[in-house]
Amino acid sequence: MDKFSNMSVFVKVVEMGTFTAVANHLDSTVGNVSRAVSALETMLDARLLQRSTRRLSVTDAGRRFYERCTAILADLENAEAEASDSILEPKGTLRVHSVPGLARHLVTRAVLEYRKEFPAVTVDLLLSQRMPNLLEDQLDVSILIARTLPDSAYVSQKIGVSHCVLVASPAYLAQHAPPAKPEDLNDHQCLLLGTVDYARDEWQLRSKSGTATFVPTGPSFSVNDMDAMAVAVRSGAGIGLLAGFSAIDDLRSGQLVRVLPEYHTYERNVYAVYTSRQFVDAKITRFVETLKARVGGQLADTARELIGRSPA
Template identity: 70%
Template sequence: MDKLYNMSVFAKVVEMGSFTAVANHLDTTVGNISRAVSALEEALDTRLLQRSTRRLAVTDAGRRFYERSLAILADIEHAEAEARDTLLEPRGLLRVHAVPGLGRCLVARAALAYRESYPDVSVDLLLSQRLPNLLEEQLDLAVVIARSLPDSAYVSQKIGVSHCILAASPGYLAQHPAPEHPNDLADHHCLLISTVDYAPDEWHLESAAGRVIHRPTGPHLDVNDMDAMSVLLRDGAGIGLLAAFSAIDDLRRGALVRVLPQYHTHQRNVYAVHPSRQFVDAKTRRFIDALKLHVGDRLNAYAKELAIHV
């Protein structure tokens, strides 16, 4: 059992990149983590990690051992999970991260529907713009919007697609004639959205006629949150980009009007991302199913309502 524990500790060190992070994660001391790795190296008569005062580096032997260890530990985890039925019946605590706009508009609803179906699961829904470290922060799942995901050890599933549209308030458009072409945006107050996947200084707009890039110039107001953008637009501050899921209710009730309705931004994918492992427990699998239904299907419905080609 000591060897399995040491193997598990070593795998965590490779994934987290430091003894301190693993010690915090396992609620133990850095010394205990160091001794576990050293004991494993002594048993194998092989150096697995190169240590310095500033960083850890995995040796070639360490990388090979890490990959084999993952398979072994996953098999053990699977055997234990089967005994507890956690692969079959959702139960326990599910920790989910989501970006704020999508989290408030759709993921929260998915979490509520999920809880009604699986009352033995508690859900912690955490919202922030930053991309989390799932392992260090002990998260089961992250809901991410991006054109593509960077290479990582994580596993991802595509949930749906999202687009942004241009919108303004009726009051603003009453005082400023609505643009008929993207070039006309130069005559308007353009509010900039700056998030993980959107550069504020360029609007990439697409239509059946092709693609154009608008670069807002002059003094501007820049925000990094869709809800803040909605407030500014409703108050008549100008024209800005809003995700369809953030804009749809205001568009339906007339608080906002779509500008250049034939245009929208490039497609961004919505992913469910979870730590890489061979077996995924039932609570995570069923939540991904809930995301596909309550997030993915709704995004598709919004795109159809707004005549956005998906």
């Protein structure tokens, strides 16, 4: 391997954490990965990684060298991309992860709009509740809903804001008096949604007049998927939380009814996350722009309709 190849391997070892993960990613061997790092250490006369049978840790010298390597490799990649026009013209395969509910209601349509504008790009869309490792899973963009994102080496851009509202079917409310205040929810069948960013055991609600935390007791049903929750609520099983983007069509058609309509959950941000580097491929930048226009615009319209204002 030449110097730049060894630097690239070392960067991936720091980011992925193990020689094995890098070897699998590069379709190489653990021995080749180890030799690339050792060659750099010999050249620099410095220890870059501390190795043990269980884990790797980056030394101070290794951390400084990693930062320099990422900058150098990004400049090299930028120069190569400019020569091939990939900075300016979206093309190739774009691999996208999204949380399922958002993908089913908004992201898939945004992907189709993007494909119409940039037909030279093929999009692979993966749905999962959990945020993936973009490097290990070889993904370009992840679309997430979260109050805040954990610190990472990734770049994130805010696409929009989402809220959940309390809903029930007309049939359920015909048999049970609608609650007038959050405490009245104790007299109802409460259906619990538990996803990565929504705790099953309490509903944190807010309104113009204040906030309320309701702890459901003895729930009859709980689920970790927004669309499955929508099915249960439409079936008349009880009162549940649904994201505005998931509930809005049923609310407009009358299949669902707002419960405690002055209340909604605290806002969650919708983020597009991609790997941190100086050069970003045109297929990624144009896709994030499409997400902001399509998904962000629809989230803002929904917020205005359901909570009476545009999200910040």
